[in-house]
Amino acid sequence: xxxxxxxxxxxxxxxxxxxxxxxxxxxxxxxxxxxxxxxxxxxxxxxxxxxxxxxxxxxxxxxxxxxxxxxxxxxxxxxxxxxxxxxxxxxxxxxxxxxxxxxxxxxxxxxxxxxxxxxxxxxxxxxxxxxxxxxxxxxxxxxxxxxxxxxxxxxxxxxxxxxxxxxxxxxxxxxxxxxxxxxxxxxxxxxxxxxxxxxxxxxxxxxxxxxxxxxxxxxxxxxxxx
Amino acid sequence: xxxxxxxxxxxxxxxxxxxxxxxxxxxxxxxxxxxxxxxxxxxxxxxxxxxxxxxxxxxxxxxxxxxxxxxxxxxxxxxxxxxxxxxxxxxxxxxxxxxxxxxxxxxxxxxxxxxxxxxxxxxxxxxxxxxxxxxxxxxxxxxxxxxxxxxxxxxxxxxxxxxxxxxxxxxxxxxxxxxxxxxxxxxxxxxxxxxxxxxxxxxxxxxxxxxxxxxxxxxxx
Amino acid sequence: xxxxxxxxxxxxxxxxxxxxxxxxxxxxxxxxxxxxxxxxxxxxxxxxxxxxxxxxxxxxxxxxxxxxxxxxxxxxxxxxxxxxxxxxxxxxxxxxxxxxxxxxxxxxxxxxxxxxxxxxxxxxxxxxxxxxxxxxxxxxxxxxxxxxxxxxxxxxxxxxxxxxxxxxxxxxxxxxxxxxxxxxxxxxxxxxxxxxxxxxxxxxxxxxxxxxxxxxxxxxxxxxxxxxxxxxxxxxxxxxxxxxxxx
Numbered sequence: 001x002x003x004x005x006x007x008x009x010x011x012x013x014x015x016x017x018x019x020x021x022x023x024x025x026x027x028x029x030x031x032x033x034x035x036x037x038x039x040x041x042x043x044x045x046x047x048x049x050x051x052x053x054x055x056x057x058x059x060x061x062x063x064x065x066x067x068x069x070x071x072x073x074x075x076x077x078x079x080x081x082x083x084x085x086x087x088x089x090x091x092x093x094x095x096x097x098x099x100x101x102x103x104x105x106x107x108x109x110x111x112x113x114x115x116x117x118x119x120x121x122x123x124x125x126x127x128x129x130x131x132x133x134x135x136x137x138x139x140x141x142x143x144x145x146x147x148x149x150x151x152x153x154x155x156x157x158x159x160x161x162x163x164x165x166x167x168x169x170x171x172x173x174x175x176x177x178x179x180x181x182x183x184x185x186x187x188x189x190x191x192x193x194x195x196x197x198x199x200x201x202x203x204x205x206x207x208x209x210x211x212x213x214x215x216x217x218x219x220x221x222x223x224x225x226x
Numbered sequence: 227x228x229x230x231x232x233x234x235x236x237x238x239x240x241x242x243x244x245x246x247x248x249x250x251x252x253x254x255x256x257x258x259x260x261x262x263x264x265x266x267x268x269x270x271x272x273x274x275x276x277x278x279x280x281x282x283x284x285x286x287x288x289x290x291x292x293x294x295x296x297x298x299x300x301x302x303x304x305x306x307x308x309x310x311x312x313x314x315x316x317x318x319x320x321x322x323x324x325x326x327x328x329x330x331x332x333x334x335x336x337x338x339x340x341x342x343x344x345x346x347x348x349x350x351x352x353x354x355x356x357x358x359x360x361x362x363x364x365x366x367x368x369x370x371x372x373x374x375x376x377x378x379x380x381x382x383x384x385x386x387x388x389x390x391x392x393x394x395x396x397x398x399x400x401x402x403x404x405x406x407x408x409x410x411x412x413x414x415x416x417x418x419x420x421x422x423x424x425x426x427x428x429x430x431x432x433x434x435x436x437x438x439x440x441x442x443x444x445x446x447x
Numbered sequence: 448x449x450x451x452x453x454x455x456x457x458x459x460x461x462x463x464x465x466x467x468x469x470x471x472x473x474x475x476x477x478x479x480x481x482x483x484x485x486x487x488x489x490x491x492x493x494x495x496x497x498x499x500x501x502x503x504x505x506x507x508x509x510x511x512x513x514x515x516x517x518x519x520x521x522x523x524x525x526x527x528x529x530x531x532x533x534x535x536x537x538x539x540x541x542x543x544x545x546x547x548x549x550x551x552x553x554x555x556x557x558x559x560x561x562x563x564x565x566x567x568x569x570x571x572x573x574x575x576x577x578x579x580x581x582x583x584x585x586x587x588x589x590x591x592x593x594x595x596x597x598x599x600x601x602x603x604x605x606x607x608x609x610x611x612x613x614x615x616x617x618x619x620x621x622x623x624x625x626x627x628x629x630x631x632x633x634x635x636x637x638x639x640x641x642x643x644x645x646x647x648x649x650x651x652x653x654x655x656x657x658x659x660x661x662x663x664x665x666x667x668x669x670x671x672x673x674x675x676x677x678x679x680x681x682x683x684x685x686x687x688x689x690x691x692x693x694x
Binding site: 006007010011069070072073074075076077078079081082085086087089090114118163164167168169170171173174180181185188193194197198200201204205208209211212213216 | 294429
């Protein structure tokens with residue numbers, strides 16, 4: 001058997017692959033579920049914080065800034081480990097799935113708040129002034145004039161950041177969640193063959209590569225044209 | 227609550243273990259950040275050859291690693307390669323994974339930076355007799371780095387945070403050590419301690435970044 | 448002229464930190480009157496204008512517009528501002544909306560009109576500035592002069608009692624200035640009270656009732672256009688007019 005045959009036997013073993021394909025598919029579905037939950041809740045919370053921050057209530061803003069900084073500074077895996085291994089000490093036992101969801105949700109919330117906020121503050125003062133000079137309230141000026149422009153500006157950086165954070169669903173394997181990497185890892189130790197990892201890798205590429213390409217497309221196309 | 231999450235006695239006894247972990251995290255960062263930057267610089271230099279047969283494979287390479295979760299890459303190297311007869315050990319795996327993953331990110335950032343420098347700069351430099359490499363090194367790169375400084379620092383923050391992945395392949399860095407201490411003491415204080423250390427270590431960089439971020443977006447308007 | 452002024456500002460002071468920008472300015476504008484404010488940059492002209500609709504908060508003084516005390520905390524500022532149209536040097540059109548969208552936003556959100564009502568009013572306003580056929584264009588598709596006319600339509604659609612113009616032609620290419628001044632002249636002829644901060648001396652000569660010269664936060668001199676341009680009483684006014692006319 002040549003080296004090439006041995007390589008194929010190890011990483012593209014058809015017998016192992018067909019046996020564990022259902023597991024990998026199950027893991028893929030769980031990854032999609034987890035990713036969707038993180039994206040929806042994280043982006044919504046981030047926007048809510050940015051809107052709250054725009055009201056300029058100082059004590060509240062300092063709190064928001066602190067929370068955002070905290071979740072930007074901590075490695076996501078540290079947050080997951082804290083929630084999963086730490087909270088049981090006070091009687092709360094979130095599952096690995098919930099721990100990962102909450103952790104990455106907070107991380108995405110923090111990063112997206114920062115991006116939304118930068119978007120809102122980058123809208124020229126004249127836009128606020130024009131809106132207020134026609135009698136629009138602060139809320140109307142924010143929602144009808146400033147936010148639509150700010151959101152458009154934030155879409156490319158937000159997309160890239162969302163992809164980077166959502167990829168972190170693989171961290172869930174560390175806390176025993178049967179998503180793609182978790183399924184692949186246990187399949188490798190059960191079959192003593194790395195082919196499931198190959199399948200897992202392909203599954204991640206199928207999920208995330210289109211998003212990355214889409215993000216690149218947005219970056220070139222969405223530059224603001226005045 | 228305080229007893230559980232910030233037990234001073236446990237913190238004191240776990241401190242030497244945690245401190246060793248912090249040392250390793252710093253060392254690891256000092257290895258992988260330059261490694262990723264080198265990889266990225268290589269990619270960006272290649273990309274400045276504006277030929278389609280260089281450009282598109284390069285783009286595919288970068289997008290491949292941007293789509294690939296770094297943990298999956300690490301596990302593949304650590305648990306997969308031994309089956310092909312390559313037993314690399316945790317440290318080598320981390321280095322390779324970071325070189326590939328963060329190199330792709332740094333490469334994309336530096337490429338954008340280099341493209342943001344007007345071609346007139348290159349023309350002016352070449353007209354004074356500077357060579358291709360000298361032009362890149364002394365004229366283009368300094369401006370490129372300044373233009374994308376925010377993104378470079380932001381990525382560096384992510385790279386330092388990513389070193390926590392080392393714990394998965396048994397590298398004795400901060401998170402790994404904290405988890406060791408936690409399983410010895412049956413108390414989450416060591417993990418809280420590690421989190422506090424990460425925060426104190428990285429907070430200044432986070433603050434600096436959000437200051438730069440406001441300016442970065444403002445420029446795009 | 449009507450007995451009660453439409454705008455009455457008294458003793459306006461404005462500090463920006465240690466910078467004393469307005470040092471006690473009085474301005475009364477009668478119904479149908481056009482007051483034209485000139486002066487070197489940094490003299491406080493724009494700040495005065497922005498104090499009238501409280502985009503800038505005066506440090507002290509009083510501002511009454513159409514009988515409404517603008518500085519009274521009980522005043523519904525958003526309601527009052529609809530009666531004070533403002534046109535900015537940099538247009539400040541909303542880039543994500545069409546011309547009609549720009550004009551109708553406040554009609555729908557503040558004046559509480561339905562979309563159909565607002566659209567009808569908006570189209571009339573666009574027609575008045577000669578841009579009925581550009582209703583569906585976004586600001587990016589319009590020339591600077593057209594953008595500024597849309598901005599004027601945005602203000603007049605709310606049927607203001609007075610219009611404030613803050614250097615409306617300063618960021619326009621010379622060949623586009625005429626169209627904006629034309630719209631302003633039509634407005635003037637319809638009897639709109641206006642305060643105009645501008646460097647268009649030709650427009651001041653044949654459209655203004657009164658010219659005010661400001662310098663260093665004070666109104667130095669005011670009078671009819673011919674008084675100010677041909678026989679200014681103050682040395683500072685004379686040297687400013689002289690400099691302007693050299694160009």
